[in-house]
Amino acid sequence: MTRTEYRWLLPSAMADPELPGDRARRRRTVRDWVVDITAFLCAAFIGMVAVSVIDADESTADVVVFVDSVVGAAACCALWLRRRWPVGLAVALTAVAVVEPVAVGALLVALFSLAVHRPLKPTAIVSAAALVTVPVQPLVRPDPQTGYVASVLFGVLLVLLALSWGLGVRSRRQLVLSLRERARRAEAEAELRAERAQRLAREAIAREMHDVLAHRLTLLSVHAGALEFRPDAPTAEIARAAGVIRDSSHEALQDLREIIGVLRGPGEAGEGERPQPTLTTLDTLIEESRQAGMKVTLDQRVAAPAEAPAATGRTVYRIAQECLTNARKHAPGAEVTVTVTGGPGDGLTIEVANPAPNEPFERVPGSGQGLIGLTERATLAGGSLEHGPTPDGGFLVRARLPWPAG
Incomplete structure (x- = not known):
């Protein structure tokens, strides 16, 4: 107005x-x-x-x-x-x-x-x-x-x-x-507040769309590129890549369906909503990345991940998802280490590190907004995020998120 x-x-x-x-x-x-x-x-x-x-x-x-x-x-x-x-x-x-x-x-x-x-x-x-x-x-x-x-x-x-x-x-x-x-x-003023809340919700949905779909579409791009440049690959590898492409496409469609359901308004998202990711589903994400051909090591030091706050666990999951997507784009073939530590009262800390790639590769284009979105997501969750190159030419992302005691 x-x-x-x-x-x-x-x-x-x-x-x-x-x-x-x-x-x-x-x-x-x-x-x-x-x-x-x-x-x-x-x-x-x-x-x-x-x-x-x-x-x-x-x-x-x-x-x-x-x-x-x-x-x-x-x-x-x-x-x-x-x-x-x-x-x-x-x-x-x-x-x-x-x-x-x-x-x-x-x-x-x-x-x-x-x-x-x-x-x-x-x-x-x-x-x-x-x-x-x-x-x-x-x-x-x-x-x-x-x-x-x-x-x-x-x-x-x-x-x-x-x-x-x-x-x-x-x-x-x-x-x-x-x-x-x-x-x-x-x-x-109530209408203005409602419009502002709606705008913020749509912005949050847009960030969610970037975090979710970037991961899926990167899998599609990497495996489609592998099929294109290695037409003589063994049948088993071609079948595995095709399976990953099929599964990632299905998951991307599911995510798009959920996002469109949210945009339609309360109560209209449909019956097929899937539960939001939490800290306990981090293992599933890591396993999915391994099946896609990535070398990922998960160091989970949280004693009771199921007790972590839902919002904090979801933020950890999205940070790990975006970091794995970036590592797949910018350091293919490098081993990625995901470390999660903390507990009630101490907060949660997630670190995602990867060394420099050993072999030259064809870069996958990106939007350049992933790390900005992660920083904003961590800030909105009450924490902080820092990122940057490491002395050995790799890259490190570290986020600290609150976990209230009791």
Whole structure:
């Protein structure tokens, strides 16, 4: 996933101070209609109470009551614009409420909407203006039944109540949005981890393919070359070489089938899976190499090879397999010595050494990645591997692998 594709995972509150839904929708949903109607009815109820209080005052002219009613109705109807222009509506109603008490209900609803749908800065500015006008309204339109101080305190309390309610709703929406974005981000990160694990598994399969098939294909190449350059060889040798070619081809096909089964996914590898090699199967590998015509000496000094950890034993097997393959390519005819020592707590040490070849030979091409793969395999197993030429012109590979005690 690229950096550009990852940007959408950032919380909206960080990328944009406005929440989704702050801007008016082109079409109202059912929930929007319910909320808008409820807000209109609340503002209308407060306006009707204010009109009834004004009408109860005998000193108020009927024309003033009529004008207040019309202005109050217009203020309530203007609330249908609160989603599209919450700031402008709140500013306009703040100015109207100074001279028209019946617009107070609409102003409270507008301040609530402003706090819900706009960031803190414009909300704070408009709210400060509304609080400043609260002491002015009782002076312009005093209420004979309520004192000035009580009117101011009651007005400030209503404004603060509407603002705090709106800010609480917005904070809750931001929290829900943050949790949703966090869940999406966690899901995306889980997908990235799964892709990385899959990629690492495929790389491990590729290394396994190299280690396994290189051994088989080298046998095919060596014996096919022998048949090509020695067509007059005894019948027994030709038959033995042909048998090795046949067996190696069969084993290579088996290995390819297993690898393809792993690539297909869990549970789809088929019923023909063979057990993975361990330290106990090292003798079989040595015997297979001897049957192919190699001179191999195995010095097995591990008292209980069956008790070795499966991963460590498999690593030892693969190291020996790759070293025998390399010796067959680069030192044909030379005697190879495989030494395995160690035990629980001391770890396992495998050494594969061969002297320089005595006779000239035709080199078999290689990928050059075998020793690199062995080093990586040993490192992943928690050990180390070193390799290099010996003073007599031979080659030595030594690997140390962990074997925990107990």
